[in-house]
Amino acid sequence: MKRSFPLVFAFIVGFLVLLAEFIPHRPFNDLISTLENWFMIISGFAILLGQISLIRVNSQIIAHKEENWQYHLAGMISFALMLIFGLLWGMREAPGLLGSGESFVNQMGMKPFDYLFTYAYMPLSATVFSLLAFFIASAAYRAFIIRGFESNLLMITAVIVIIGRTSIGSMLTGWLPESLRFWHIPNLADFIMEYPNTAAQRAIMISAGLGIVGSSLRIILGIERSYLGGDK
């Protein structure tokens, strides 16, 4: 029963969603959005599971004073602060339990939750995102090391695209006559991005689409059961 009910449920819902994709008549046309709303409601309840897991894992580390426990304490304090400020004074237009925190708004220009969000959370998030620039440089360096024919080709192509996307590209080959405009570096870069690159990406997307169809069918038919934890 524990295993067969989810399988039957997956079959019925999967089949109905598939039908709803092709039937515009009620009740099928509203089915997908209704199921999405159900998912959102269940997700809302499941958030609590996440919070419990977060508190449990971190509090154990803090209680046993495991290695780097201070960072976990900082994380828990941040979590508690945002939760308390949000509950007491709300955020943006939404009021909290103690109103809208007018005195904070007069002093800081915004509510405590919004203040922390704007001046602590956003810069921290942007900092992690900005790491990408450095990682792209190190990854590109490794990718462009000439080891063989393929890596050589990759490097030449990448250099054309990089130069073609900057003003140097226009400057370098700007003198070419109209009959040789194709070899103008920005035009070459556009060609590479528009044709070989798009073709390769579409091939991956088509194969991924087929994989999704096959995977979904295996789940709907109950052949694929690993996501339930077991094969039989």
Next chain:
Amino acid sequence: MKQIWLVLFIIFFVYALSAQSLLLKDVPWDDGKALELHWQFPAVPDSIQLSMSDRMGNPIDLSIPLSQSGMQVVRDLDPGQEYQIQATISFGDQQTSLTASSKTKEQWFYMHKMAFLILLLLICLAIIYYITAARHGKDFFIRRISGLDSMEEAIGRATEKGKPILFVPGIGDLDDIQTIASLTILSHLAQRSAEYNTELIVPCRFSMVLSAAREVVKEAFMKAGRLDAYKPDNVFYLTDDQFGYVAGIDGIMLREQPAANFFLGSFYAESLILAETGFSTGAIQTAGTAQAHQLPFFVVSCDYTLIGEELFAASAYLSRDPQQLGSLKGHDFGKLMVILLIIAGVILEIAGMSNLKDFIAGALK
């Protein structure tokens, strides 16, 4: 002579009047929430005043451009309702009033999705055929996927070094098929790690993924007969925030120094940050996603990469179940069909016939 001119003028006037029309009709093959408004006037009008309402008299906002003829779709209507429209058109000093009415109708099929349905049916039938053939004992050749074959190597290395394995199920929620595919791989990985007695760490971005991942890992440990080794706290929630999640995983990689990292599922801008941090720790890395834009980052920074379809084929490949392997042959049939359609489309387009393109494009509307 004057009488002839008068008759000609009357005929022209009657023709001109008959040339103006206002037509409201149901949009075919839809969900009954739209009507088409067609208009045809003898000349470009100076002004048009429109008023549209339902049967109860509730007004509907509508305006059309000042043109001699045209068509406009009125959307967001209620299905099965009668709608009236009245237009007052001015040509200089003259004013003409026109009315039209129609009823929205819900249909039972999206006709423009016919091509999509045919293709889907063909692929599904092929997959079912190959599954049935496999059930009857037919053996299919499935090419080796090195990214999946490396799983044993990665677990072995982690076991030898006494270090944990890190599994990241992507940043998608449970409604993303890539996350489901990722969890199916997690099931196999968890079973092997239970057999080898190697610690498995699974940080999750969403609570729904957390509860599903815990269930999957627990069942896998149970299947391996090592339920006592299952640690629920090793499958944990980090944060819903994309870069907070990345920062958390980076911290785990640097502190715990896992011997093997698996990044399987849906990834976006964070893919390179994760993969490069993992690379810097010297871990053996396997990644897989269907996000075409993130694949180059994984290819550069990881030892093995599952590209697109391979992510979805992984569970079938790892299970070695003939039925599931048979379904992978259905994918190959789909690829063959797509290749043939592309070739046919190119030939027909060169020949100046766009019927096939229009038929397929209808499904993409």
